[in-house]
Amino acid sequence: MPISMQLPDYLVDRDPNRCITCKVCVNQCANDVHHWDKDVDSVIAEEEKCVNCHRCVIYCPTHALKIRRNPTEYKENHYWNSSTIRGIDRQAEGGGVLLTGMGTDKPIPIYWDRLFLNASQVTNPSIDPLREPMEIRTYLGSKPDNVIIKDGKLIKELPPQLVLDAPIMFGALSFGAISLSAVKSLAKAATDCGVMWNTGEGGLHRDVYEYGKNCIVQVASGRFGVDAEYLNAGSAIEIKIGQGAKPGIGGHLPGEKVGEEVSKTRMIPVGSDAISPAPHHDIYSIEDLRQLIYALKEATRYTKPVSVKVSAVHNVAAIASGIVRAGADIVAIDGVRGGTGAAPLRTRDSVGIPAELALAAVDSRLRQEGIRNQASLVIAGGIRNSSDIVKAIALGADACYIGTAALITMGCRMCQTCYTGKCNWGICTQDPKLVKRLNPEIGAQRLTNLIHAWSHEIKELLGGMGINALESLRGNRLMLRGVGLSETEYRILGILPAGE
């Protein structure tokens, strides 16, 4: 047998008429694909190593490079297709758990695309957001059962709330998984846009404490970087129980990614694996969850909302109800398409359920139980654009987390090899040479552009429906119609088919 049965996934096409042997590609590719061969005075490629990240393609000054999927195909077979064979080959050679990055790439039904928004025609006027005020400010936190107003003043004190200028937040991306440049970009953009960013479980680096006001600090099972100062540095605290890309399992940040700065922020020795156990070992029940929620509230003197983030799993509605009853102010639900820096392939692709169904189920359940006001609902896991957000809000969400979309904004090309630590775009890496490639000022500017653009689109869509405040859309499923869904799906989503 040959040493390897595997063919390169991608082919590197170099147009010799265009290539000026400037060697930019050689310097840009952290995967060491391109080499300059001085004997033949040309650049050659070791295609096995290419991950199709487009770094060289974009930096090639003469557009001499193209990356193509390897067109070689196995004998046609729907069941034993190339990706199935490839998985077996890799494990036959490597013997390990298949590890991948980013969210699942499987063709899971995309419910967002089966949902259609309403618009006003004749019977009520639509609103033009360019000329009329449009309210998309969002308050996240527990709302009281009633308010008491006396002499125009609110008598009853409201529980602490997060104020967002748009219903969009950057989801948990930990320092360690992503670079400090990426963290700074997110932190600055969130601050500039009046929204929130989330530390993920990797602690808060000293350089970004100044962005604490717009930060949600996460407490995960590994408790990395968690101390009283950290808990008080953000405006909210999130207990991470699970994430959409890998429900039910913990995390291993490989030792290679634990350099001086990550070590300091996570408080573990340089070069150690940063291991997050699968569960929090002080949480084996809803009662235990309540204990941690209140330990955090006590430690921060009841000044900050506490969020609990879970992956969307089969019993998510009942779990969410338990979370609300445990005293959480925000419930965050991460669907099966959620991204990650590293996850076992089989878990990523086959554990959990789509965010859309989970969201509808949770919102319905909390309403039925009369506790929907006690917590805000944040949805995550594959939000791609502003219309996904508007649909999510109509299904019952208060706000959305975006992760993958934010990474793409910073330059990510979805090569799905974040776990190697060699991200050529300076995002998912700790290699100083690569980290430098992402300029936090530019990263922040691009993210700010995205949030502003989406905010405007959200207003346009609202205006079209004749709604001038996002609050009037929350859980307003009459604004949605579906196409091509089963009866059960309509029931779970709580919407009518188009035409009805």
Place this chain on the structure above:
Amino acid sequence: MTMTIDAKGVYYKELNHNLRNHLDKGVKEILVQNVNGQRYIGDGVTGSQRLILEGTPGNDMAAFMDGLEIVVKGNGQDGTGNTMNQGRIIVHGHTGDTTGYAMRGGEIFIRDYVGYRVGIHMKEYKEKIPAIVIGGTAGDFLGEYMAGGIVVVLGIGLKEREDIVGDYCGTGMHGGIMYIRGQIPEYNLGKEVKIVEMTDEDKALVRGYVERYVTYFGGNVKSILSKPFNKLIPYNKRPYGNLYTSW
């Protein structure tokens, strides 16, 4: 001047609110009497003051605590010193499960035994090394996932055929040290840890902790040290380094 507060029948929220208020105002030492299950005492509190608790504090005592000294004249419960950052806890009794979970600094001295998963995921960074000293025995999963820090188990008063630690001791451990007095049955050890020789430095370190233990709870340093200690360390910093194959 020690201030005295009676916790009898006081709900935890009110008790902790009062305690924080007094500590904020600069009270140096507070004696809390009749503590009976109130949770979260000392959570997230920063400073160098001292609390003396008479009775049984509830779960998550001193969670995220940053600097105080808490003396418990009684038993601690689950989650004592959970994710504590700095300070000292001295328990004149036993404590429950996950004592010192993810501790980052400071010390916990427990006179008697402790529950399951004690010292799980303790960490350390440079000279900031947390320590847990246990006078009696420890339950299963002691030091699970430990990434740093020191755990000392003395096994004082160990009965015949009684194990000093439970099963899976040090499982998933990838940093830190455990010092265990006397023999550790092989079947109790997690597969990520090994027993190594005590160096002079280790011996001096252990002596220091034993002396402190005796100062707090009484006993005899010499007789405690007469039984040799075993040192447990992880095989490596990256127990799962070879687990994966790239997709």
